[in-house]
Amino acid sequence: MALIVQKYGGSSVADADSxxxxxxxxxxxxxxxxxxxxxxxxxxxxxxxxIDLAQQMTPLPPSREMDILLTAGERISMSLLAMAxxxxxxxxxxxxxxxxxxxxxxxxxxARIIDVTPGRIQAAxxxxxxxxxxxxxxxxxxxxxxxxxxxxxxxxTAVALAAALExxxxxxYTDVDGVFTADPRIVPSARxxxxxxxxxxxxxxxxxxxxxxxxxxxxxxxxxVPVHVRSSFSTHTGTLVTDAPDEEGAPMEQPIIAGxxxxxxxxxxxxxxxxxxxxxxxxxxxxxxxxxxxLDMIVQNVSVASTxxxxxxxxxxxxxxxxxxxALTEHQPDIGFTSxxxxxxxxKLSLIGAGMKSHPGVSAKLFAALSDAGINIEMISTSEIRIxxxxxxxxxxxxxxxxxxxFELDSADEQAxxxxxxxx
Amino acid sequence: MALIVQKYGGSSVADADSxxxxxxxxxxxxxxxxxxxxxxxxxxxxxxxxIDLAQQMTPLPPSREMDILLTAGERISMSLLAMAxxxxxxxxxxxxxxxxxxxxxxxxxxARIIDVTPGRIQAAxxxxxxxxxxxxxxxxxxxxxxxxxxxxxxxxTAVALAAALExxxxxxYTDVDGVFTADPRIVPSARxxxxxxxxxxxxxxxxxxxxxxxxxxxxxxxxxVPVHVRSSFSTHTGTLVTDAPDEEGAPMEQPIIAGxxxxxxxxxxxxxxxxxxxxxxxxxxxxxxxxxxxLDMIVQNVSVASTxxxxxxxxxxxxxxxxxxxALTEHQPDIGFTSxxxxxxxxKLSLIGAGMKSHPGVSAKLFAALSDAGINIEMISTSEIRIxxxxxxxxxxxxxxxxxxxFELDSADEQAxxxxxxxx
Numbered sequence: 001m002a003l004i005v006q007k008y009g010g011s012s013v014a015d016a017d018s019x020x021x022x023x024x025x026x027x028x029x030x031x032x033x034x035x036x037x038x039x040x041x042x043x044x045x046x047x048x049x050x051i052d053l054a055q056q057m058t059p060l061p062p063s064r065e066m067d068i069l070l071t072a073g074e075r076i077s078m079s080l081l082a083m084a085x086x087x088x089x090x091x092x093x094x095x096x097x098x099x100x101x102x103x104x105x106x107x108x109x110x111a112r113i114i115d116v117t118p119g120r121i122q123a124a125x126x127x128x129x130x131x132x133x134x135x136x137x138x139x140x141x142x143x144x145x146x147x148x149x150x151x152x153x154x155x156x157t158a159v160a161l162a163a164a165l166e167x168x169x170x171x172x173y174t175d176v177d178g179v180f181t182a183d184p185r186i187v188p189s190a191r192x193x194x195x196x197x198x199x200x201x202x203x204x205x206x207x208x209x210x211x212x213x214x215x216x217x218x219x220x221x222x223x224x225v226p227v228h229v230r231s232s233f234s235t236h237t238g239t240l241v242t243d244a245p246d247e248e249g250a251p252m253e254q255p256i257i258a259g260x261x262x263x264x265x266x267x268x269x270x271x272x273x274x275x276x277x278x279x280x281x282x283x284x285x286x287x288x289x290x291x292x293x294x295l296d297m298i299v300q301n302v303s304v305a306s307t308x309x310x311x312x313x314x315x316x317x318x319x320x321x322x323x324x325x326x327a328l329t330e331h332q333p334d335i336g337f338t339s340x341x342x343x344x345x346x347x348k349l350s351l352i353g354a355g356m357k358s359h360p361g362v363s364a365k366l367f368a369a370l371s372d373a374g375i376n377i378e379m380i381s382t383s384e385i386r387i388x389x390x391x392x393x394x395x396x397x398x399x400x401x402x403x404x405x406x407f408e409l410d411s412a413d414e415q416a417x418x419x420x421x422x423x424x
Numbered sequence: 425m426a427l428i429v430q431k432y433g434g435s436s437v438a439d440a441d442s443x444x445x446x447x448x449x450x451x452x453x454x455x456x457x458x459x460x461x462x463x464x465x466x467x468x469x470x471x472x473x474x475i476d477l478a479q480q481m482t483p484l485p486p487s488r489e490m491d492i493l494l495t496a497g498e499r500i501s502m503s504l505l506a507m508a509x510x511x512x513x514x515x516x517x518x519x520x521x522x523x524x525x526x527x528x529x530x531x532x533x534x535a536r537i538i539d540v541t542p543g544r545i546q547a548a549x550x551x552x553x554x555x556x557x558x559x560x561x562x563x564x565x566x567x568x569x570x571x572x573x574x575x576x577x578x579x580x581t582a583v584a585l586a587a588a589l590e591x592x593x594x595x596x597y598t599d600v601d602g603v604f605t606a607d608p609r610i611v612p613s614a615r616x617x618x619x620x621x622x623x624x625x626x627x628x629x630x631x632x633x634x635x636x637x638x639x640x641x642x643x644x645x646x647x648x649v650p651v652h653v654r655s656s657f658s659t660h661t662g663t664l665v666t667d668a669p670d671e672e673g674a675p676m677e678q679p680i681i682a683g684x685x686x687x688x689x690x691x692x693x694x695x696x697x698x699x700x701x702x703x704x705x706x707x708x709x710x711x712x713x714x715x716x717x718x719l720d721m722i723v724q725n726v727s728v729a730s731t732x733x734x735x736x737x738x739x740x741x742x743x744x745x746x747x748x749x750x751a752l753t754e755h756q757p758d759i760g761f762t763s764x765x766x767x768x769x770x771x772k773l774s775l776i777g778a779g780m781k782s783h784p785g786v787s788a789k790l791f792a793a794l795s796d797a798g799i800n801i802e803m804i805s806t807s808e809i810r811i812x813x814x815x816x817x818x819x820x821x822x823x824x825x826x827x828x829x830x831f832e833l834d835s836a837d838e839q840a841x842x843x844x845x846x847x848x
């Protein structure tokens with residue numbers, strides 16, 4: 001008998017019929033003999049509708065009130081799901097983040113979990129019931145106020161509960177069959193990855209793969225929680241994220257390359273004609289950091305000897321573009337640059353694989369593949385298990401396909417059915 | 425500086441614009457120098473929509489889950505209201521029933537308040553903020569589970585909080601201008617009552633006046649909370665429910681008659697040819713009580729000497745008609761009656777006034793008025809400050825008008841504007 005934590009996102013519980021379908025899955029898992037704890041998000045568009053209502057009240061709602069408002073969404077989905085499971089003859093009880101013991105700091109809107117004390121959940125499971133827990137929410141330690149965990153919050157709730165309950169596995173149900181070697185909407189021949197290490201999954205998430213949020217993977221790695229990413233629209237085995245040996249006891253199978261991720265959400269700022277003297281680059285990044293912006297890749301051109309000046313480029317989330325540009329322009333006099341170029345028509349491709357550590361020539365092969373496809377590389381950055389390049393945005397899809405093929409990631413057959421969606 | 429508890433029902437916060445209108449009222453009260461605690465219901469049709477969703481899951485949802493579901497409604501309205509007030513520059517914080525210290529028993533769906541410990545509300549008020557509290561909900565003492573208070577729950581929350589905070593007044597905002605001498609939809613010349621005693625208001629509520637629920641008036645009487653029933657669509661003074669002397673220090677003005685209430689929600693059961701022997705009536709009412717049904721009025725005809733049998737009639741809520749009929753039919757053999765007649769085309773008129781205790785002739789005048797209007801009286805019951813009669817349902821409106829006129833309750837002018845509704 002295993003203890004399984006299952007997490008269902010908003011698209012899996014979008015309407016009454018979806019909730020009933022999910023309830024059946026849960027009841028089946030329970031009847032098969034497992035102990036089941038379920039984490040659930042708000043139904044489909046509920047959160048957007050609530051945000052819209054708040055915007056009608058005031059453009060800048062107080063964050064404490066916003067959290068109270070948004071957490072109503074999970075109360076609705078969790079109680080409906082408990083009802084649907086009960087109607088199948090399986091006992092189910094729903095619990096708020098507070099009742100489930102999800103304790104957070106006091107940063108409303110993007111609180112971090114500081115402790116999980118799931119006494120009531122354990123008691124419900126011990127009594128033979130399915131415990132349904134509201135995702136995305138917690139409660140502050142001292143003031144007993146409701147908080148939300150921000151983006152990816154429900155996945156994080158599920159992994160945190162799995163860690164606290166010492167669950168055998170945390171199943172993240174989504175509308176795709178698992179983690180793929182590339183986004184199947186761009187690369188129809190992308191393959192589902194059966195097993196992937198935490199480190200590789202972290203790099204995939206950080207590089208734009210949207211199936212799991214970075215934060216949730218970090219939590220899973222820290223506590224060694226095996227995460228099974230799978231579809232709520234099929235019964236296929238999905239992708240297991242773990243560092244554990246496989247069933248034959250062999251250490252994790254480690255192909256050279258795990259997959260190709262892409263990201264369209266970044267922009268590039270080029271600062272033109274910066275005096276090439278010590279301390280100028282530091283000053284620039286100080287100014288940008290002061291605006292609360294996180295940089296990603298950075299390139300400094302070779303200085304032009306005749307002028308003693310150089311250009312510095314960096315990438316950042318496009319959503320931070322305005323803040324960074326404003327801060328830099330304000331400090332133009334003391335930094336002393338000539339002009340500033342903002343470009344949000346870039347794309348980032350990342351090749352990820354723990355195996356590349358011990359295999360030389362991966363970068364060379366990557367650059368050759370892009371060159372053969374006629375794609376220009378604008379920036380490059382690397383980690384031990386990742387190489388990222390910036391291209392023009394309109395060449396990104398072609399770049400992903402070329403690299404995917406060059407590293408022999410293509411499946412023999414194109415995936416017949418990849419995306420779930422309603423009934424698919 | 426007074427401490428005021430204000431309660432706004434679902435029709436007062438039906439949509440974004442209504443919430444903003446209510447927010448303005450609250451901000452004005454706060455700016456006028458009062459301390460304000462607000463109790464709010466779910467927006468307009470929210471509760472019905474949530475019930476409908478639950479019904480799609482299962483015809484008999486577990487009551488614990490139903491309560492979690494329904495309380496989402498107040499979370500939404502209370503946080504939106506707090507946002508709207510904040511946007512007017514007045515600090516506001518919202519609190520769940522649990523955070524407000526509303527402790528109840530464990531009867532989900534119709535929990536009773538057993539204690540109110542409003543420490544956080546008092547602290548919020550002391551800090552200068554408006555405290556917004558979710559109506560209709562509480563939390564169990566030992567298990568920390570969410571409960572709902574059932575019908576009239578938000579009014580009761582407001583009065584209970586006012587009692588615990590020792591507020592100066594509890595203002596119940598509704599869509600009418602106050603308590604009227606009769607329902608103005610039936611009697612256009614009905615007058616708004618300026619002051620009414622708890623006892624009279626109790627009899628009015630028990631006799632079908634819908635503006636305040638019986639339970640809320642009972643609570644207010646027990647703790648001596650002055651209740652001001654008024655419209656959220658106007659600034660008129662409404663009806664003050666209190667036993668306190670008026671501002672000149674005189675004891676409460678006590679006209680003979682406070683008003684005429686009516687009720688269409690009852691039905692009449694007549695049990696035909698019951699053996700007129702001791703214990704038979706007791707047995708009948710035992711059977712009915714065993715089915716969980718509360719009786720209202722009871723009439724036993726004079727026994728027919730030749731047969732030794734009699735008829736017994738009683739009224740009950742029409743919603744309990746099926747249960748009572750089934751229970752009686754099941755026990756027909758041991759009670760020994762011939763047949764059973766069920767009649768839900770009756771109406772009940774009640775004349776209420778503390779003054780009638782010391783004024784003889786009130787009943788005579790009532791019967792004369794009905795007789796003059798050609799209306800037959802089928803049953804009669806009385807208390808110290810109330811006389812109720814049952815008539816045919818289709819004669820009830822005419823009866824209410826006749827009695828209202830006979831006791832000189834008609835206003836000189838017909839009320840120009842009585843009902844609020846949206847913008848009216």
